[in-house]
Amino acid sequence: MHRIVLIGPPASGKGTQCKRIESLLGVPTLGTGNLLRREVESGSDLGQEVDGYLSKGAYVPDGLIMRLVQSWMAEHGEAGWLLDGFPRTLAQAQALESDSGFQAPSLAIALDVPQAVLEGRINNRRECSECGATFSVVNGTMDICPDCGGALVSRADDDLENFRARYANYRDLTQPLFDYYAAQGKLLVVDGTASPDDVYSVIENHLTQEVS
Numbered sequence: 001m002h003r004i005v006l007i008g009p010p011a012s013g014k015g016t017q018c019k020r021i022e023s024l025l026g027v028p029t030l031g032t033g034n035l036l037r038r039e040v041e042s043g044s045d046l047g048q049e050v051d052g053y054l055s056k057g058a059y060v061p062d063g064l065i066m067r068l069v070q071s072w073m074a075e076h077g078e079a080g081w082l083l084d085g086f087p088r089t090l091a092q093a094q095a096l097e098s099d100s101g102f103q104a105p106s107l108a109i110a111l112d113v114p115q116a117v118l119e120g121r122i123n124n125r126r127e128c129s130e131c132g133a134t135f136s137v138v139n140g141t142m143d144i145c146p147d148c149g150g151a152l153v154s155r156a157d158d159d160l161e162n163f164r165a166r167y168a169n170y171r172d173l174t175q176p177l178f179d180y181y182a183a184q185g186k187l188l189v190v191d192g193t194a195s196p197d198d199v200y201s202v203i204e205n206h207l208t209q210e211v212s
Protein backbone atom coordinates (compact mmCIF):
# COMPACT_ATOMS: atom_id res chain seq x y z
CA MET A 1 0.00 0.00 0.00
CA HIS A 2 1.26 3.48 -0.84
CA ARG A 3 1.45 5.94 2.00
CA ILE A 4 3.57 8.73 0.67
CA VAL A 5 4.79 12.00 2.12
CA LEU A 6 5.90 14.64 -0.39
CA ILE A 7 8.39 17.17 0.96
CA GLY A 8 9.68 20.24 -0.84
CA PRO A 9 10.22 23.98 -0.38
CA PRO A 10 7.78 26.60 -1.75
CA ALA A 11 7.97 26.87 -5.57
CA SER A 12 9.60 23.43 -5.84
CA GLY A 13 6.82 22.11 -8.08
CA LYS A 14 5.26 19.91 -5.41
CA GLY A 15 1.68 20.59 -6.52
CA THR A 16 2.37 19.47 -10.08
CA GLN A 17 4.04 16.24 -8.98
CA CYS A 18 1.27 15.58 -6.49
CA LYS A 19 -1.41 15.57 -9.19
CA ARG A 20 0.61 13.18 -11.34
CA ILE A 21 1.42 10.77 -8.50
CA GLU A 22 -2.22 10.85 -7.46
CA SER A 23 -3.39 9.78 -10.91
CA LEU A 24 -0.62 7.17 -11.22
CA LEU A 25 -1.47 5.44 -7.97
CA GLY A 26 -5.14 6.30 -7.54
CA VAL A 27 -4.64 7.30 -3.92
CA PRO A 28 -6.29 10.39 -2.39
CA THR A 29 -4.15 13.46 -1.73
CA LEU A 30 -4.32 15.47 1.43
CA GLY A 31 -3.16 19.05 0.95
CA THR A 32 -3.22 20.76 4.33
CA GLY A 33 -3.97 24.16 2.76
CA ASN A 34 -7.11 22.79 1.10
CA LEU A 35 -8.04 20.85 4.19
CA LEU A 36 -7.97 24.02 6.31
CA ARG A 37 -9.96 26.02 3.74
CA ARG A 38 -12.63 23.33 3.45
CA GLU A 39 -13.02 23.09 7.20
CA VAL A 40 -13.46 26.85 7.47
CA GLU A 41 -16.05 26.82 4.66
CA SER A 42 -17.97 24.02 6.38
CA GLY A 43 -18.60 26.36 9.32
CA SER A 44 -17.93 23.56 11.85
CA ASP A 45 -16.70 24.34 15.37
CA LEU A 46 -13.24 23.20 14.33
CA GLY A 47 -13.50 25.35 11.20
CA GLN A 48 -14.31 28.43 13.26
CA GLU A 49 -11.33 27.71 15.46
CA VAL A 50 -9.08 27.39 12.38
CA ASP A 51 -10.50 30.60 10.93
CA GLY A 52 -9.52 32.43 14.11
CA TYR A 53 -5.86 31.68 13.35
CA LEU A 54 -5.94 32.08 9.58
CA SER A 55 -7.74 35.42 9.63
CA LYS A 56 -4.99 36.82 11.87
CA GLY A 57 -2.30 35.38 9.61
CA ALA A 58 -1.16 33.19 12.51
CA TYR A 59 0.04 29.62 12.34
CA VAL A 60 -2.56 26.98 12.97
CA PRO A 61 -1.16 25.02 15.95
CA ASP A 62 0.14 21.46 15.47
CA GLY A 63 -2.53 19.90 17.67
CA LEU A 64 -5.38 21.35 15.62
CA ILE A 65 -3.80 20.25 12.32
CA MET A 66 -3.27 16.77 13.73
CA ARG A 67 -6.96 16.47 14.59
CA LEU A 68 -7.97 17.50 11.07
CA VAL A 69 -5.52 15.10 9.42
CA GLN A 70 -6.68 12.32 11.70
CA SER A 71 -10.32 12.73 10.71
CA TRP A 72 -9.38 12.99 7.02
CA MET A 73 -7.43 9.71 7.29
CA ALA A 74 -10.30 7.96 9.04
CA GLU A 75 -12.59 9.00 6.19
CA HIS A 76 -10.35 8.70 3.11
CA GLY A 77 -7.11 6.98 4.02
CA GLU A 78 -7.99 3.30 4.14
CA ALA A 79 -6.29 2.30 0.87
CA GLY A 80 -3.28 4.58 1.08
CA TRP A 81 -2.64 8.28 0.72
CA LEU A 82 -0.40 11.04 -0.50
CA LEU A 83 0.36 13.91 1.85
CA ASP A 84 1.30 17.37 0.55
CA GLY A 85 2.45 19.88 3.15
CA PHE A 86 2.18 17.50 6.06
CA PRO A 87 4.10 16.62 8.18
CA ARG A 88 5.66 20.07 8.27
CA THR A 89 7.62 19.55 11.48
CA LEU A 90 9.56 16.77 13.15
CA ALA A 91 6.94 16.66 15.93
CA GLN A 92 4.22 16.06 13.34
CA ALA A 93 6.29 13.35 11.63
CA GLN A 94 6.80 11.58 14.93
CA ALA A 95 3.10 11.80 15.76
CA LEU A 96 2.28 10.29 12.36
CA GLU A 97 4.39 7.26 13.31
CA SER A 98 3.20 6.72 16.82
CA ASP A 99 -0.17 8.33 17.61
CA SER A 100 -3.33 6.28 17.33
CA GLY A 101 -5.45 7.06 14.29
CA PHE A 102 -2.39 7.58 12.12
CA GLN A 103 -0.24 5.27 10.03
CA ALA A 104 3.47 5.52 9.27
CA PRO A 105 4.34 6.53 5.72
CA SER A 106 5.89 3.91 3.44
CA LEU A 107 7.92 6.47 1.48
CA ALA A 108 9.01 10.10 1.72
CA ILE A 109 9.76 11.85 -1.56
CA ALA A 110 11.84 15.01 -1.17
CA LEU A 111 12.17 17.53 -4.00
CA ASP A 112 15.60 19.04 -3.69
CA VAL A 113 15.89 22.55 -5.19
CA PRO A 114 18.51 25.14 -4.10
CA GLN A 115 17.22 28.47 -2.81
CA ALA A 116 18.81 30.43 -5.70
CA VAL A 117 16.93 28.32 -8.27
CA LEU A 118 13.65 28.82 -6.43
CA GLU A 119 14.19 32.59 -6.35
CA GLY A 120 14.90 32.52 -10.09
CA ARG A 121 11.54 30.82 -10.63
CA ILE A 122 9.79 33.50 -8.61
CA ASN A 123 11.51 36.27 -10.59
CA ASN A 124 10.29 34.68 -13.81
CA ARG A 125 6.74 34.31 -12.60
CA ARG A 126 4.03 36.48 -14.19
CA GLU A 127 0.42 36.80 -13.25
CA CYS A 128 -2.43 37.79 -15.55
CA SER A 129 -4.05 41.02 -14.32
CA GLU A 130 -7.39 39.89 -15.79
CA CYS A 131 -7.86 36.18 -15.07
CA GLY A 132 -5.17 35.57 -12.43
CA ALA A 133 -3.48 32.69 -14.29
CA THR A 134 0.25 32.38 -13.62
CA PHE A 135 3.01 31.72 -16.12
CA SER A 136 6.74 31.24 -16.12
CA VAL A 137 8.52 33.65 -18.46
CA VAL A 138 12.06 32.54 -19.10
CA ASN A 139 13.38 35.40 -21.20
CA GLY A 140 10.89 38.06 -20.19
CA THR A 141 9.35 37.99 -23.68
CA MET A 142 5.73 37.20 -22.88
CA ASP A 143 3.55 40.12 -21.77
CA ILE A 144 0.05 39.07 -22.87
CA CYS A 145 -1.96 36.30 -21.25
CA PRO A 146 -2.36 33.44 -23.75
CA ASP A 147 -5.65 32.47 -22.07
CA CYS A 148 -7.54 35.77 -22.08
CA GLY A 149 -5.34 38.48 -23.63
CA GLY A 150 -4.95 40.39 -20.33
CA ALA A 151 -1.68 42.09 -19.37
CA LEU A 152 0.84 39.95 -17.50
CA VAL A 153 2.37 41.59 -14.43
CA SER A 154 5.26 40.65 -12.17
CA ARG A 155 4.86 40.57 -8.42
CA ALA A 156 8.44 39.44 -7.92
CA ASP A 157 9.32 41.80 -5.04
CA ASP A 158 6.26 40.91 -2.97
CA ASP A 159 6.57 37.28 -3.84
CA LEU A 160 10.28 37.16 -3.09
CA GLU A 161 9.84 38.62 0.36
CA ASN A 162 7.02 36.23 1.07
CA PHE A 163 9.04 33.34 -0.34
CA ARG A 164 12.07 34.09 1.83
CA ALA A 165 9.99 34.01 4.98
CA ARG A 166 8.37 30.74 4.00
CA TYR A 167 11.68 29.28 2.86
CA ALA A 168 13.35 30.08 6.19
CA ASN A 169 10.48 28.30 7.89
CA TYR A 170 10.86 25.32 5.61
CA ARG A 171 14.61 25.15 6.17
CA ASP A 172 14.28 25.32 9.95
CA LEU A 173 11.18 23.19 10.51
CA THR A 174 10.75 20.83 7.57
CA GLN A 175 14.23 20.11 6.24
CA PRO A 176 15.12 18.05 9.37
CA LEU A 177 12.61 15.51 8.01
CA PHE A 178 15.17 14.55 5.34
CA ASP A 179 17.42 13.04 8.03
CA TYR A 180 14.48 11.58 9.90
CA TYR A 181 13.19 9.62 6.91
CA ALA A 182 16.67 8.78 5.62
CA ALA A 183 17.47 7.11 8.94
CA GLN A 184 14.43 4.87 8.39
CA GLY A 185 15.50 4.02 4.84
CA LYS A 186 12.33 5.65 3.48
CA LEU A 187 13.72 8.73 1.76
CA LEU A 188 13.80 9.25 -2.01
CA VAL A 189 15.56 12.52 -2.85
CA VAL A 190 14.74 13.79 -6.34
CA ASP A 191 16.61 16.59 -8.10
CA GLY A 192 13.82 19.14 -8.42
CA THR A 193 15.80 21.46 -10.71
CA ALA A 194 15.01 19.19 -13.68
CA SER A 195 11.90 19.76 -15.84
CA PRO A 196 8.55 18.64 -14.34
CA ASP A 197 8.48 15.71 -16.81
CA ASP A 198 11.96 14.55 -15.81
CA VAL A 199 11.21 14.92 -12.10
CA TYR A 200 8.05 12.89 -12.56
CA SER A 201 9.78 10.12 -14.50
CA VAL A 202 12.28 9.57 -11.65
CA ILE A 203 9.37 9.31 -9.20
CA GLU A 204 7.34 7.11 -11.53
CA ASN A 205 10.26 4.71 -12.04
CA HIS A 206 10.75 4.38 -8.35
CA LEU A 207 7.06 3.79 -7.62
CA THR A 208 6.48 1.27 -10.40
CA GLN A 209 9.60 -0.70 -9.43
CA GLU A 210 8.43 -0.71 -5.85
CA VAL A 211 5.15 -2.33 -6.91
CA SER A 212 6.60 -5.08 -9.12
Ligand SMILES: [Zn+2]
Nearest residue numbers: 128131145148
Ligand atom coordinates in the same frame (compact mmCIF):
# COMPACT_ATOMS: atom_id res chain seq x y z
ZN1 LIG B 1 -5.58 35.93 -18.43
